[in-house]
Amino acid sequence: MVAPHGGNVTPAVDVLVVGAGTTGLSLALQARAHGARVRVVERRPGPFRPSRALILHSRTLEVLRPLGVTDALLELADTAPRVHVRLGSRVVDAGLADLALPDTAFPHLSLLRQTDVETVLTRALADRGMTVERGTELLGARDDGDGVRAVLRSRHGVEEIRCPFVVGCDGPASAVRSCAGIGWHGRPYAEEVVLADLDLGGTPPEAGAEVFAGRQGLLFLFPLGEQATWRLLATRASDGGAGQCFGRPGPAVPRAELQQLMDDSGAGARIARLAWSARVPLQCGLARRFRRGRLFLAGDAAHTYSPATGQGMNAGIQDAVNLGWKLGFATNGAGRGPAEGFDAEVLLGSYESERRAAARGRLVLTHAAFWAEASTGRFPAWLRAVAAPRAAPAFPVLLGRRRLVAEAVRVVSQLRVNYRRSPLSVEGTPPLRGAPRPGDRLPDATVGVAGAAGRLHAVLARPGVHLLLQRDAAPLPSGPWVTVLRLSNSPGRGLVAVRPDGHVGFRCAAADPVGLTGWLALIGAAPSAPVGP
Incomplete structure (x- = not known):
């Protein structure tokens, strides 16, 4: 086995992580913190830009806290966001801080770009002596019973390594999932997401996030753009022209179309400068298994959701933290056997039973939320354009019911997820x-x-x-x-x-x-x- 840097022998690796998004980086940190030797490879030569995810939930911050990264994340986050929800001519002002959650240190939603999360996690890996090997692609991986033989290609050539475990954190078109022969159950949405970074005339970013509800769907404006002041996220009916690369930004959206989306939503602002745009085809899906032998799936490689309720990045990180310590302990316990009470199969098998059940619950949640948010059917369109504005006067009363709001946040943030049926409970x-x-x-x-x-x-x-x-x-x-x-x-x-x-x-x-x-x-x-x- 030859390393990618000349003729040296490849250092021993316990866990090969394929993919360096937030899921892969979190898994590498968690596995390393629990004794595993980890190697992280990423097919892309640079970090994926621009960000798609913009929210960190309470539970995600909790599970990352033992890894020593939450302070750095919170320094970059807006932990007291305000959202102005515009329902026709009515405006509902909602605060998303101090949400009556006394049993967590993070009783708020945190607005934070995915790129910033990746920067913090990558820096934490570097502090622990690990670097992401960018421009390195997985060509194949085969479980031979005693380990995994993986073939990697980089600018240094092709190498074969052998390690106990490989984890695919490589997105919806996962190479690891393909190598493992794991099927995929999912379907495309009839709606797509439009993303753009832009500057607007007459709308200061200090106003906070803006949400506009209309017959065609919701339109969000976040003051979190990477190439301009504002990040636009809108939903609309898809014509299928963006191809089938689900979850990935596709062709640009003309400025005139973006302005029309804003006009139809009632945003009432003009685009002063368009820095970047894309249409993103969507699907909801679930891998038929999260594991086959020594090959594992996490994050978007295992499940994909609509953007409703902001589950993607958060679910992937929580997968990673669940699996990372188990891989570390399985590696450390490799010298023990059943006579000493340790069975690695029980420990590693618990990952799929715990996280796949949680993923099924999130599919139901996100599908229902996306139907209300984006469906162009007659009834959901009527709910957004007619019923919601009429009910707007009651919204401040509902938002004042702090326990009701807190319970909704618990569900969305996965604070209610439990593993009572796990063999580890x-x-x-x-x-x-x-x-x-x-x-x-x-x-x-x-x-x-x-x-x-x-x-x-x-x-x-x-x-x-x-x-x-x-x-x-x-x-x-x-x-x-x-x-x-x-x-x-x-x-x-x-x-x-x-x-x-x-x-x-x-x-x-x-x-x-x-x-x-x-x-x-x-x-x-x-x-x-x-x-x-």
């Missing part, structure tokens, strides 16, 4: 009542640790497994991937084991050393000696 003996169930996301809360009060998620903001002991629980040893914390403000003798992605894996109301040891062995984080009092 284990109830100890006796069960601990009043605590999140195994498989549930661990909510944030004020806790007492080491004599000081703080927020739970801040305490857990580091890689690995965390064992949370109640005040009177028997002490437990820590380990290379296990941190033990005692919550002084939580009376009782129970414990909660938290996975690296922030979901509860195990709980019990009293000492259950056999159950805890078994669960730690199950995920590949078992200590060298059995857990006991």
Whole structure:
């Protein structure tokens, strides 16, 4: 095996990540943080531009926090966005900050361009000694039972490497999915998205985001353009002329068509300068499997959605964080076997069972939202153009119902996603009542640790497994991937084991050393000696 840089031997790699978008970069960080040697390759010679995604959800920021990147992301984000929704002649002003979500450190929607997210994640990889190999294409990958043989081509030539795992984070036309022979179930939308960066006359960016509802669909203006002040996103009926490269920007849209879209929506602004535009064909789809043997799919390679509710980038990052720690622990546990309670097949198989179920739920959500947002059918067009303006006076009242708004944000942000049916979700003996169930996301809360009060998620903001002991629980040893914390403000003798992605894996109301040891062995984080009092 020859490296792409001359005749040196290729360094040992545990995980080959194909694709360097937000999904691939997040997966590389998570796998590396949990002990895997990672290599990231990207077919394109440079980062993909311009951005398509513009929103980071609360849950996405939570799962990235242990990787040490959220502060840098928030510095670049608008965490107190205001949106002016224009329904005919009526305007509804909506604030998207402080959304009555006390169980998260990020109770807001964050407006942030995908390009900025990729910049932060790429810098974090570089800080850990990893670089993205751009201009490197996967030609083939074959699982031979004991590993994967992958063939890569770059400007240095063709090389073959062998590694335990390959993950396809390479988009809807995934080469890894093709190599794995995984089928795709999906269908195109009759509507398409129009994107553009432009300057407008008489509309200052300080006004915030603008949304216009009309019979033909919604039109969004975000002050987040990359080549001009404003990013326009609009939906309209597709004539099929953009081809079948779903999710990818296609031909440019003439300035006259863009102006007509704005006029039809009631935007009332003139395009002063058009920097860039494209039409984007859309589909909703789901890979029939997220894994075949040692080949895995994540992000757009595994599922595609409409842009409604902003799921694409967020779902991919959450896939990556779920899978990354499992690949790391599977690599670290390769020397152990069933006699020690570790079965890599159970650990790795849980990725598909957990994230494919979540993806199916998001398909339903995004499809329903996109129907209301973009369908040109008679009824949804009437809802946008007639019913919504008539109901506009009631919107401030609904927005004032902070709990109602917060619940909607929980669903959209995937704060409600759980893995209760996962093989990694284990109830100890006796069960601990009043605590999140195994498989549930661990909510944030004020806790007492080491004599000081703080927020739970801040305490857990580091890689690995965390064992949370109640005040009177028997002490437990820590380990290379296990941190033990005692919550002084939580009376009782129970414990909660938290996975690296922030979901509860195990709980019990009293000492259950056999159950805890078994669960730690199950995920590949078992200590060298059995857990006991």
